[in-house]
Amino acid sequence: VRSLDLVLCMDEHINDTIGVDYQVSDHTILAYRAEQAAEIYESLNAAVAENKIPVRVMWTKDVPSSLHFSHPSRLEQVMVVPEIGADARFICPWKDPETKQSPTHGHAPDNEEMRAGLAMRGPSFVEKREISSIPQNIDLFPMMGKILGIPLPSNNGTIDRVEIALRPLPLSTEEEQPMDSNISTAISIFLIVMPIM
Structure with a gap:
């Protein structure tokens, strides 16, 4: 990760409680209600646009074929895909420059770095x-x-x-x-x- 400014801290933009109101796995989010999923989707996209973070937030039905997920039953409703040099994390209690270099996965497989x-x-x-x-x-x-x-x-x-x-x-x-x-x-x-x- 090139800078902490390129990390989308999703817990700062989702009003609900992880594990209670919604579940997560890797880079996907499962909200228990459709309107809640829409709120999460719109809130994360607004944060990405406002902070100019190179992260894609998409509905799993719109995941491009290049990511090789043709079996959407394995995915939750919302998928978050960071570009190389950026990251997306569900919980960011850290905001510590020492941790920004921690490894991550989930980047698009067609990136040369992957x-x-x-x-x-x-x-x-x-x-x-x-x-x-x-x-x-x-x-x-x-x-x-x-x-x-x-x-x-x-x-x-x-x-x-x-x-x-x-x-x-x-x-x-x-x-x-x-x-x-x-x-x-x-x-x-x-x-x-x-x-x-």
């Missing part, structure tokens, strides 16, 4: 293959499903960006591989994620 290095190794992967496209974290789910040979429920990931790193699947035979073969394949995969500094 990208991480990814190294994959194991019998399912081509050796020394570099991927020029940028995989998203959600792409790991369908990739693991393909490696383990298990059907997956509907999800937001795509294997298109990471499939080039996989070895071709052997032609199926009448004999199925033993289960421990799939397990050892999964165990031998090492995913190393390092934040880009």
Whole structure:
């Protein structure tokens, strides 16, 4: 966070009591009444506009597809998304310059600062293959499903960006591989994620 002026302290702009009148999870808010949700939405947007804080406050039904939330049942009514260099916190009893550098998450995944290095190794992967496209974290789910040979429920990931790193699947035979073969394949995969500094 570049400055304390770029932190939206939501408790200062919501008149109700957290945990009593509304619930929170990460960067979403669930109000118990529709009119209360509208008050929270309008109050936070007014604070963002007045203080010129680079934070987006939106209804979850309006969350852009780039945030990969196509299953809105997992979200509450109002979502708060800070831009890189800013933050949004539900409780700010601190106002202390020493704490402004604390880590946060929930930023848009297409921001370069949110990208991480990814190294994959194991019998399912081509050796020394570099991927020029940028995989998203959600792409790991369908990739693991393909490696383990298990059907997956509907999800937001795509294997298109990471499939080039996989070895071709052997032609199926009448004999199925033993289960421990799939397990050892999964165990031998090492995913190393390092934040880009």
